Amino acid sequence: MSYEKVSQAEKIIVGTKQTAKALKNDLVKEVVIAEDAEPRVTMKVIQLAEQKQVPITKVDSMKKLGKACGIEVGAAAVAIIK
Numbered sequence: 001m002s003y004e005k006v007s008q009a010e011k012i013i014v015g016t017k018q019t020a021k022a023l024k025n026d027l028v029k030e031v032v033i034a035e036d037a038e039p040r041v042t043m044k045v046i047q048l049a050e051q052k053q054v055p056i057t058k059v060d061s062m063k064k065l066g067k068a069c070g071i072e073v074g075a076a077a078v079a080i081i082k
Contacts, residue, residue, distance in 0.1 A: 002032055002057045003068040011081040014069045016045050019079040023048040030055045030080040034062040037076035045077045 006012060013022050022028050023045070031049045033042050035058050049056050059065055062074030069075055 002059045003064055005030075005057070006032055006065065006068040006078055006080065007070070009080045012069060013079040013081060014066075014071060014075050014077075016041055016077045019045050019077045020048055022079045022081065023052055023054060026052065027081050028052070028054050028079045029082045030057060032057045032059055032065065032078045032080065034058075034065045034074065034076050035060050037062050037074075041076050 013019055019031060031045060031054055033056060046056060062076055065078060066073050066075040069078055
């Protein structure tokens with residue numbers, strides 16, 4: 001379900017650093033986090049999303065999340081932009 005949401009979104013941001021920056025700038029509608037990513041990598045994004053009251057969706061695989069974004073590598077975090 002969430003993989004399709006990412007692949008069908010008009011605009012996404014891939015990666016924890018860019019997602020965190022977009023959250024700070026209030027650009028994010030929803031955050032998608034891969035559960036198999038290192039918690040230390042995703043922790044900052046999750047905290048920011050909670051502070052900004054942005055919904056967080058968790059998916060099981062970084063590899064599948066990266067594929068849904070159209071990239072060849074895994075993605076720990078993806079932001080769906082407003």
